[in-house]
Structures are given as structure tokens and as C-alpha cells.
Amino acid sequence: MFGYYIDMALRSLKRSPILTALMVLAIGLGIGASMTMLTVLNVMTRDPLPGRSAHIYRPHLNPLPLDYHYKPGTVGGPTTALTWPDAKALLDAHRGVRQAAMARGYLTARSDHPGAAAKSVAGSFTTHDFFPMFGVPFVAGHGWSGQDDDDAAPMVVVTRKLAERLFGTASAVGRTAHLGKHDFQVVGVVEDWHPQPLFYAIIGTSFDDGDQFFLPLSTAMSLHLDHNWNNGWGKDDSPTSPTVSWLSFWVELDNPAQVAAYRRFLVDYSAQQKELGRYERPASEARLYGLTQWLHREGLVPNDVMLQTWLALGFLFVCLVNIVALLLAKFLRKGGEISVRRALGARRRDVFRQLGVESALIGLAGGVLGIGLAELGLWAVRQRPNDYAHLARMNGVMLIATVVLAIVVSLLAGLLPAWRACRIAPALQLKAL
């Protein structure tokens, strides 16, 4: 029966080729545009740490004075990061399974090779738990220890790429790296590791090439290395000031009990700071965000991409309305044919199914066209200089999703017209023939 429906549908579609082409075009355009933008959105909101992200949390404290002009939810506001005294307190409390504070900065990498050009590279200043907590894969060597953090040891972990730039080889453990104005001993080499988006960066630089070196935070502070983001609200602008926020902070918590306990700890800490007179706002403003929650809060998806996605979905909706109207006209015109089939014993259900198959066929063709258009659209996106653009590619899941979406959309579009067409009274139509 199904084969027969398909045969009938194909004949019907062939009978009005222009209308069929218009419907396929409409659905193809709508699907193509929305899949292009959904793919970009998917790339931008994907999990930066698959398998681990569910256990990684971000504490949020609010040490701002009450009279600070502060719009809640502001992206990149002073409370995006922690101050040094707060980060130090959370580190020393050891309430998470692991915890690390970090800031990013640039250093000039000079090669031992004569003639090699110096280059400014990005890296992070962090604490020892960074590597096991985020699961950074080591090629050789290891991270530094808590003792090294305390001693502000001049150590560095570099990526394979930076090791090759500096030494011409990845086996760099034990050698001395000249970064900026100082020398550091290489204790470990990691794979070129850069999660997309770079969730632990504070803001703005989240889709860049990632970090190429990692130094102990204490070392960076004792050498007065510049970090690339800070936001102060008091008269004291030094890195150790209680009124300058510049540190990103993450904790690993493995079960709901630990999460609840950490939340309580943050509130207690805020209350204690308030008692000491440092905090002015209620302790209940302390928060603990999950990794993906944090990314949403930070609005990592640029407004332009969100707007384009909404626009594409709006466009798909208009196309849907369009197809409903065209299918309605087409199906109602087939009143005579449907009546004959009904008079010959076809049930409403059979007619409905047959019309459904016709809609689905249009959807299938539209979906194939949509894939072509989406690939074209993504190609256009990749030509842009935006930092995330080169990642915009469709994977198998998205390809299948495209066709499924197209068929679902066209089936939805066919629902109302098919229902109307089924309700045609056969007797009246047959008389008119």
C-alpha cells in the first residue's frame, strides 16, 4: 500500500511541476537557512570538556560596595572574576575535590634558534590542580606541585606547539624556556589543548587559539607579569587588592552532596566577610554555577549569532506558512479525485495517509535541497574572519537532523490541508464531475 501511495504522490506532484518546485524551493530555503545558523549555534554552545563538564563549577562572589552602579547580569562586570583575597581564601579552604585559580596573559617567546622571530603567545597563570581537574593530556613530564605553588617556583608547562617553536622538538622537559623577561624550567609538555569555547578565560577571548604555556600563579605574581583582564572599583589597583577582580576560579565537585556543601560554604564565607566589614551585600548573593550554566550566563554566544538564528527560524516559520497555503490549495483542488477514491471504499484514514506521503516527499526533496543550501551557507560563514567561523561545519548528526527536520516540517505543513481535504463530502463532489 505504501508503494502505491508513493506512486500516487509522485504522479500528483508531476502533474503540477511548478507548484511542486515552488514548495520544494520554499522548504529548502527555510531549512537551509535555519540549519546554517543552528550549526553555528551548536558549534558555539558545545561542551568544552566532554565527560568532565558536569563536575566543574564556578563560584561567584559579590564584594562590590552597595553604592556601586551595578546592573545585575552585566556581562564582563567586576563580579565576573574573583579578587586575589577571595581566590586565595577559596584555594586555602580546599572545600572542593580540586580547585584552581587562573588568569591569562601574554608573554614573548624567543627561540634559541638564531634568526627565529619572537612571537607573543597566550598562556595561563594558574595553580597546580588545573591539570588534573581539567584533564589536560600530558605528552611528557607532569604539572607542578602544591609546594611549587607555595614557593613561586620558576616552572612552566608548555604545549607541544610552543615546545617545537622554542626548542625545535617536543621533548623539552628539563630545558629552560625564555618567556618575556624571565627564564623558566620546563616541567611538562602537554598536547595542544584548547577547549572550545575557552570556558576558563574570563571573557572576550573565548574563541582564540588557546593557551600555549602554563605558569604557577604565585610565580607570575612575584614577577609582576601582566594579566589581560581586570576590573577594579576601589582606590587600590594592585593585583592583591581586595577591590580588583581578575581571577577566574573553578572547583571540581563530584556529587550533589558536595555541590550543596560548597554552596553553603560560599554563603558562609560571604557572611563571614560581611561580618568583617569587607562585603556590603547580602551573603545570599554568593552563587555556584555549573560549567554550561556559566557559559550561558556569560553570554558566550554573540548577539549577532543569536539574532541570525532567530531570523533563520522566523524565516523557516514563514516558509512553513507558505507551504501550508500551497498544499491547501493543491489538496482542495484534488476534491474530485479524493471523492472518487472515497466512493470506491477508501477510508478517510487512507486518504489522509496518502496526502501525508505526498507532503513527506516534498519534505524529503526540500531537505536534500536544504543540505545543499546549508553547506553553501556554512561555506560562506567559514569565509568570515570571526574567531569561531572556521569551526562551522556540519557533522553526520546535523545532516540527518536536516532531513528529519525538513520531513517533520512538511508533514506538519501537510496536516491541516490533508485534514481539510479528507472532510470533503464525496457525494457533492461527485455530482459536480
Add this chain to the structure above:
Amino acid sequence: MNLRPILSSLTRHKLTVLLLVLQVALTCGIVCNVAFMIADRVSQMGQPSGVAEDQLATINSIDVDPHVNPLTRHADDMAALRGIAGVSSVVAVDALPFNGNDWTSSLNVQPDSDGGQAIASVFYGTPGELQTLGLRLVAGRDFLPDEYLPVDSAHGGAGLGTVSSVIVTRALADKLFPDGHALGRSIYPYARPARIVGIVDRLLRPGPHASGTAGDSALFPLLPDSPDVTYVMRTTAQDRDRVAKAAAATLSRLDGNRIVRNAQTFLQMRDEYFHRDRTMVGMLLTAAAALAFVTAVAIAGLAHFWVQQRRRNIGVRRALGATRSDILRYFQTENFLIVSGGIGLGMLLAYALNLLLMQHYELPRLPLYYLPLGALLLWALGQLAVLGPALRAAAVPPVVATRSV
């Protein structure tokens, strides 16, 4: 023309007509907003920055030798750059419009932070910055040579707390002192006052900011003293490309122990800064065009269908004496009615969409004149789309009436 037969025929296809009206309404609502977004972006992209854009070349240098005094280094570099043929003056600066080097500071009009205040971008550079950049002084004077201090970048730009004079843009002056008498008054970047000695016509900020604050800039007599510095060369429109290239070679020759980046003309920098906006405008235009196209297709498709369906009726009307132009006008009027219905609904939708966008994407309010413009566009689109099918209908010969379908 009598509308009654048209209306009564439309009520026989209530659902289809309703869908078409809905589609026109959605198109109207979306296209009005998209057109407004395009206009908004284009006006942002066209804003003059206040500097002599076509006569500037810039280059960025990061010194990697830790033992060099940056102030001496900058002086040597500038002397060498002045030697390039076609360069009339050179300054070392930190920020420039569109270079992204945005140091934002709050400026108060009273020593304590409770008074009226404005957030502004801080610009600073070596003497001659006004003249080299081509900034237009509308009141007051340029800085005096003895007013310049090092910015003290080693301590986070602590020099800002010690300067005694400042030049602000007119936009910032009006914001700080709404009474219009900013010249000679003092502002407080930190605890110490800085007197406003001059007002420049305009100077756009280095990075993007909320609308209405794009021109809030303040220039301070501070000397760049970090190894990372930008040199600006004033030249002529013909020489600027050559000067940018020559600058890179000159600096590398003077001392190779540095990173030289972004040797470019100001216009190249501006172009790069707006690249994202340009692609967004392209994308919005494509979306609007595709939407209009799909709607035109729907109108044409349905009209085509109705004409086929009514061939016999049309034949009868023709046989009864209706002229070709009567038939043509019938379909055109029918289309006008449907599109008008869509436009009515679409204007409400456009307004609602704009409210949503204002709330979530900080877009300004949609000016009312976009609505009639959108209406005109859709009427034209509808008439264009229906023309083909209507002409086919007009071509139906009266003899069709005598044949059975």
C-alpha cells in the same frame, strides 16, 4: 470597481486567504525590523571617527629587550619614522579609534565619587597628538609641553592620577557639564583634579560601546612608557600605503629585537574593525531578500492556482462582456486586498518584534516611517508577483465558457 464579488469569492477560500495574509504579515514584520537593523549598522559603520582618516598610517611595536628604557626607545623610533619620505609628523600613542586598545575610566565632576559622572575612553600620546591625528579643536588649547608626564604603565597607568589637564570631546563635555560650560572646569579621574583645557569636535572610542556613548573620549597629556606602543604617521592619501610598509622596514632596521605588527593605513584598520558588521549587513540583506522572494513565490503560486481553477468562470465573465482589463484588474484588486490585510497585521507585528529586540538586543526604537515604507514595498511585491498569473487570466478566451472543463 465593485469589491463585492472579490470579497465573496475570497470568503470561499477563507483558510487559504488567511494563511496568505499571515505570511504577508510575518514578512512585513520581519522585513521592517531587518531593514531597520541594516540602516542602524550602516550608520554605525559610516560614522566619522574625528581623525584625518585618509592621511594616517599606523604601526605597532613591542620591544622585547628588557634593558631598554621605553621613553628613549620611542623617541628614537619616532625620529627614524620622521625620516621616511612623505611623513609630516609622528606620534606614539596608546589608543586610536577602532584599534581596540580601550582603557575605560570613570570621570567624576566632584572629588568624591558620588557626583555626576561619565564613563569615557582614555587616549594619550606624545606631544603633537592633536595635530598629527587631525583632531579639530573647537574650544581652548592643546596641551603645553610642560604638562606631559609618563603614564607609568608599570603601575597600571598611575599617571592618570597625577595629570593636571585634559582635553575632552564635545560629546563628553556635554555629558559631564550639561550647562554647556565645560572649558576651564575640573574633572577627577582619581582624587586629583584635571582641568579641561580644550574641547575637540569628535573622537570615536577604540572599541564598541552602547549607542549614545560612542564619542565619549578624553585625551590626557601622558607619555606612553610601555614596550608595547603604536606609532601614528601623518602623511598624504597617495603616500599612506608606502609609508606603512616603509615604517615596518625602518623599525626592524633600527632594532630587530622587537615584534612589529599591524603596519597598515588607518583605513585598513577601520575596514577590519567593521568586517563583522559588514558580513552581518550582507546576511541581513540576504535574509530580507529571501523572505521577500518566498512570499512573492507564495503569492504567485496561489494566484496561478486560482486562475487555473477559475478558468471557466473567467471564460463566462468574458463571454458576458467583461474586457481583458476587467479580468486583470480583478486579480490585481484581489491581491491588493489580501496584501493590505497582511500589512495591517504586519505593522502590529513589526512593532511587537521591535519591542522584543529592544529588550533583548539593545536595539533602538523602530522609527514610524519604516511602517509605510514596508507597506509600499509589500504592495509593490504583491502586484509584481500577481502580474504573471493575472495576465494569463486576462488571456483566457471567452470560448472557454462553452467548453466543459
